[in-house]
Amino acid sequence: MSGLLSVRDLKVAYRTDEGDVVALRGVDLDVRRGEVLGVAGESGCGKSTLASTVLRLHPATARVSGSVLVDGADVLTMRWGDLRALRWAGASIVFQGALHSLNSVRRIGTQIAEPIRLHEPEVGRAELDRRVGELLEQVGLPASRRTAYPHQLSGGQRQRVMIAMALACRPSLVIADEPTTALDVMVQAQVLSLLSGLVRELGVGMVLISHDLAVLRQVCDRIAVMYAGRVVEEGPAQEVFGAALHPYAAALSSAFPRIGDPASRYAPAGLAGDPPDLRLALEGCSFAPRCPRAVDRCTAVDPPLEEHAPDRAAACIRVGEP
Amino acid sequence: MTLVAGADLVQEGAAPRRPRGGGFGRYALGKVLGSLGSLVFLLVVNFFLFRVLPGDPARTLGRGRFTTEEQLEAFNRNYGLDQPLGEQFLTYLRNTLSGDLGVSLRYRVPVSDLIVDRLGPTLLLVGTSTLLAALIGIWLGIRGAWRRGGAFDRFSTSASLTLYSMPEWWLGLLLIAVLAVGIGPLPGLFPTGGLHSVDADPWSVAGVLDTARHLALPVLTLTLAYLADYALVMRSSLLDEMGEDYLTTARAKGLRDVAVRNRHAVPNALLPTTTVVALNFGFVVAGAITVETVFSIPGLGLLATEALSVPDYWVLQGTFLVASAAVILANLAANLVYGLLDPRVRA
Numbered sequence: 001m002s003g004l005l006s007v008r009d010l011k012v013a014y015r016t017d018e019g020d021v022v023a024l025r026g027v028d029l030d031v032r033r034g035e036v037l038g039v040a041g042e043s044g045c046g047k048s049t050l051a052s053t054v055l056r057l058h059p060a061t062a063r064v065s066g067s068v069l070v071d072g073a074d075v076l077t078m079r080w081g082d083l084r085a086l087r088w089a090g091a092s093i094v095f096q097g098a099l100h101s102l103n104s105v106r107r108i109g110t111q112i113a114e115p116i117r118l119h120e121p122e123v124g125r126a127e128l129d130r131r132v133g134e135l136l137e138q139v140g141l142p143a144s145r146r147t148a149y150p151h152q153l154s155g156g157q158r159q160r161v162m163i164a165m166a167l168a169c170r171p172s173l174v175i176a177d178e179p180t181t182a183l184d185v186m187v188q189a190q191v192l193s194l195l196s197g198l199v200r201e202l203g204v205g206m207v208l209i210s211h212d213l214a215v216l217r218q219v220c221d222r223i224a225v226m227y228a229g230r231v232v233e234e235g236p237a238q239e240v241f242g243a244a245l246h247p248y249a250a251a252l253s254s255a256f257p258r259i260g261d262p263a264s265r266y267a268p269a270g271l272a273g274d275p276p277d278l279r280l281a282l283e284g285c286s287f288a289p290r291c292p293r294a295v296d297r298c299t300a301v302d303p304p305l306e307e308h309a310p311d312r313a314a315a316c317i318r319v320g321e322p
Numbered sequence: 323m324t325l326v327a328g329a330d331l332v333q334e335g336a337a338p339r340r341p342r343g344g345g346f347g348r349y350a351l352g353k354v355l356g357s358l359g360s361l362v363f364l365l366v367v368n369f370f371l372f373r374v375l376p377g378d379p380a381r382t383l384g385r386g387r388f389t390t391e392e393q394l395e396a397f398n399r400n401y402g403l404d405q406p407l408g409e410q411f412l413t414y415l416r417n418t419l420s421g422d423l424g425v426s427l428r429y430r431v432p433v434s435d436l437i438v439d440r441l442g443p444t445l446l447l448v449g450t451s452t453l454l455a456a457l458i459g460i461w462l463g464i465r466g467a468w469r470r471g472g473a474f475d476r477f478s479t480s481a482s483l484t485l486y487s488m489p490e491w492w493l494g495l496l497l498i499a500v501l502a503v504g505i506g507p508l509p510g511l512f513p514t515g516g517l518h519s520v521d522a523d524p525w526s527v528a529g530v531l532d533t534a535r536h537l538a539l540p541v542l543t544l545t546l547a548y549l550a551d552y553a554l555v556m557r558s559s560l561l562d563e564m565g566e567d568y569l570t571t572a573r574a575k576g577l578r579d580v581a582v583r584n585r586h587a588v589p590n591a592l593l594p595t596t597t598v599v600a601l602n603f604g605f606v607v608a609g610a611i612t613v614e615t616v617f618s619i620p621g622l623g624l625l626a627t628e629a630l631s632v633p634d635y636w637v638l639q640g641t642f643l644v645a646s647a648a649v650i651l652a653n654l655a656a657n658l659v660y661g662l663l664d665p666r667v668r669a
Contacts, residue, residue, distance in 0.1 A: 055574055087576035100567040103586050105593075105664055115575040149665040 003069070004173055004205040005031040005054065005091075010066035012049050012058060021278050023049040025229040025286075026066070028305060033172065034203045036196065038216030038237060040252060041226035044275060047209045048096075050226075051177040054207070055087055070173060089119040091173040092166040094195070097182045099158055102150040109146025112136070112165045119169050135164040139194060156187035163195055167202065174199060174206045180215065192219060214256045217241045222311075225249040228276050228286040231305055235312040245314035247293050285316070293318050345668040349661045357654040361647060368643050369414050372635055379403065379635055418643070424636030428629070433640035436625060441607070443517050444621035447537060447614070448606040451544030456599045459549045463556025463595075468583055470561060478553060486550035491612035494543040498616070502539060512539050515618035540617040544610055548602065555598050560591040593664050597656050604652025608645035 007029040013020045023046045031037045041047050052058050054068055056075050068075040070091050075083065092115075095101035102111060112132050116123055123131070133143030139160040150158055159179060166174050179195060180188040196219040199206045210216055216223050217237050224234040225248065233246040244250035251271045273290040276282055284299035285291070291298065297317060305315040380397040398404045402413060417424070423433035462482065466475035485493075504510035513536050518524050522532040563569070564587065572582045611623035618624075622641055629637035661668050 052570075057570055057574055084576040084578065087574055089576065093571075093574050095567060095571060097567060101571045103568040103572070103590070104666060105589055106586075114572075114577075118576055151666050 003030060004033045004035075004071065005029065005207065006067075006069040007050075007054075008067045008069075010050070010053065010068060011064070012046070012053055013063045014059070015061045015063065016279075019279050020063075023062075023229055023278065024053070025282075027226070027229070027231055029207075029224055029231065029234075031173065031205045031207055033205050034200075035222065036199060036206045036208060036220045038220035038223040039207060039209045039226060040211065040213050040216055040223055040249075042211055042252075042275065044278070045226045046229040047211075047226060048177055051093065051175050051207070051209055054175055055091060055093060056083055057093075085119070088115040088166075088171065089169040090171055091175065092169065092171045094159075094162050094166045094174060094176040094179045096178040099150060099155070099182075101162060102158060104150050107147050107149060108153070108161045109136075112146070112161065112168055115165070115168050131168070135168055136161075138167070138198065139164045154187075155183050156191055159183060159187075159191050160194065163191070163198065167198060167204070170202070172205060174204050176206060176208045178210055179208070181210070181212075188215070195219075212256070213241060213253050225252060228282070229278060230286065230315065231313075232287065232316070233314040234305070235309075239312060245308055245312065245319045246287075246316045247291050247318075248287050249314070251292075346661055349668045350658055353654055353657040353661070357650050360650045360653075364643070364646050364650065365415065365418065368639060368646070369411055371642075372639050373407065373410075423640035423643070426629075426637050427634045428632050428637070433636050436637060437622065437640055437644055440620060440622045440625045443619050444610075444614070444623065445606065446533075447540055447619055447621060448544065448610050449603075450537070451541050451548060451610075452599075452602055452606055454541070454545045455548035456552050456602075458545070459552025460556045460592075460595060462549070462553040463558075464560060464583070464588060464591075466553070467557040467560035467564065467591075468587075470564075475557075479557065482550035482553045485546050486554070488547070489612070490543060490547040490610065491616045493547060494540065494613050494616040497539050497543055512536075515616075517619055537619075540610075540613050540619055543613055543617075547613075551598060551602070552595065556591065556595045559594040560587060563587045563591045566590075589663070593660065596659055596663060600652050600656030600659060601649070602652075603655070604649035605645075607648035 007027055010024050010027040011022070012024040013022045027046070027050060029037065029039075029050075039047055039050065049058065049062075053062075053064060054070070054075065056068075058064060064076055066076070070086060073082070073086070075086065078086070102108065109132050112135055113128050116128060116131060132146055136143050136145060141157060141160055141164070145153075145157075150161070153161065159182075162179070166176075176195060180191050183191060192215060196206075196208075198204075208216060208220060213223075220237045222235060223237045223240040224231045225240065225244075225246065226232065227248045233240060233244060233249040235245075240249055241253050244253055248271075255271075271290055276286050276289070282302070284301060285294070285303055288294045288298040295318070301317065303315045303317045305313050307313045308319050379401070380394045380403070395404070402410060405413070421434055423437070425431065426433055426436055429436060459482075462478045466472075466478045469475055498514050499505065500508070502510050502512045502514040513519070516536055518529060518533045518536055522529045524530070524533060566587075569582055569587055572586045577585070607622060608626075610621070611627055613619070614621045614623040615627060622645070625637065626641045626645075628634070629641065
């Protein structure tokens with residue numbers, strides 16, 4: 001297993017009229033080939049910024065520093081031509097709202113074929129048709145649906161089209177940014193198992209972004225929990241979910257009760273307060289104001305993400321303390 | 323291949339809604355029927371509008387020349403005005419449907435002949451201008467919106483607004499003063515008016531060039547005047563599209579900026595603009611009254627103004643009918659084109 005995606009000290013700030021909003025404050029992440037990494041966190045913690053920065057899709061007004069290596073090449077500094085070649089062929093994205101992420105005046109077959117025609121211009125018409133049909137069948141839609149327009153499909157079907165499109169050029173990395181959030185629960189489960197099944201089968205590495213820890217636990221090998229623009233805990237999915245080191249990760253996982261676990265039904269769920277205002281400079285641990293375990297020292301230093309056990313990292317100075 | 327979620331997955335995919343093969347046919351039929359309804363309504367309104375206008379045709383047209391009651395009665399009998407209104411309406415319907423729009427009081431020739439004669443110059447002038455304005459305006463709108471706030475955008479938007487606020491006839495007079503009459507050392511380059519020179523044969527090569535030279539200024543005037551409409555509509559509808567997620571998808575696919583714009587953003591943004599373009603083509607037949615007057619182009623607009631001053635009721639009635647019918651047909655065309663461009667309206 002070699003490094004597929006490697007994010008180092010990624011910082012992103014958006015310039016606004018009211019000053020800079022810091023969306024990412026130094027993120028480190030690694031995804032190995034064929035591995036599924038879950039990124040969890042509440043709204044506004046920088047998950048989506050992370051997703052768009054991986055393919056340099058952030059708005060021109062954003063200030064970005066650090067590095068994002070995909071297959072060893074830095075996305076943030078590579079030439080436009082190289083970047084366009086990497087986009088979709090090397091790494092693709094499944095966006096959140098498929099109704100808006102698909103072009104409503106083009107047939108879905110054309111939209112799925114578009115990246116293939118762009119990145120593999122040598123592919124002939126017949127071969128292209130065959131591949132589009134295959135991709136549709138792979139996501140459980142009949143190949144004849146290629147002539148449909150997005151509005152003729154249900155939300156779940158549209159998200160399947162997005163998945164088929166993301167796999168069109170056989171990328172080695174797929175970023176899924178809240179791929180099931182806009183769907184109802186039954187369809188969510190279907191789409192999710194489809195996505196993770198295909199990813200496993202094709203050996204594609206995936207970053208699955210969601211606010212829903214239960215979703216991530218089902219699908220991911222490892223989970224990174226983000227808070228206020230930083231990764232606060234990272235490790236194998238079951239361990240992060242079952243025995244979180246960071247108090248925020250613990251609060252997040254207790255917000256999703258486990259079926260059949262009576263303890264979780266009575267455990268205090270939820271977290272008072274709001275995430276910090278990202279327009280202001282933060283001192284000390286960003287979670288300290290809401291943290292049930294906070295002590296005076298917490299407001300003094302911003303704890304780095306440190307390894308506390310093999311493959312388990314957390315950014316909290318009180319890990320291991322009683 | 324094996325699917326993870328098994329049976330329920332296939333079921334959702336296997337029971338798709340019926341593809342709508344006849345979608346466009348049904349949509350088009352509905353629009354055609356709607357337009358026919360509008361045309362019938364137009365026929366009725368066009369008749370009664372000219373019957374409720376104040377004034378008595380015989381007296382107005384006589385201008386004191388018809389002194390006796392006998393002469394007035396003879397006039398009314400001649401034009402069927404002594405018949406009951408219902409009778410007149412039926413005659414009007416019969417005549418109109420058979421292409422007879424009455425006889426001009428002033429020229430003593432059938433109104434339909436007059437309209438056909440005047441249609442050519444109007445189509446040439448207003449049609450060319452509308453087409454040019456639409457093409458240039460849409461191009462300006464696209465370029466401006468894509469680099470919003472840039473030098474090109476600021477210049478084209480303020481130029482569009484300036485032209486938009488300028489009366490056409492005034493712009494026409496300015497152009498005549500500068501380019502036709504000539505100012506200071508600048509000689510007059512173009513004729514001040516008319517469709518062609520008196521001695522030119524309009525069907526020879528020289529005649530065509532002569533007509534083009536005569537039309538240069540009026541076409542320029544109208545193009546500049548119409549331009550802003552398209553530029554501003556296109557600009558704002560493209561700006562509406564620019565924040566949309568499907569453009570991010572297109573960028574993520576690795577498309578070049580130009581391809582993102584031309585293949586994805588512009589087709590969506592063209593939808594509102596199509597309506598404006600098609601409707602304005604409907605107004606082509608109404609002519610451009612002020613510009614035709616300023617440049618003495620013998621078109622339908624000029625015909626209507628002349629008829630108004632007589633007043634030549636049958637010519638007015640005829641030009642109204644033709645102009646309104648053109649707008650209805652253009653509206654129909656707009657709807658049909660819209661149906662082709664946007665799959666959503668067909669559903």
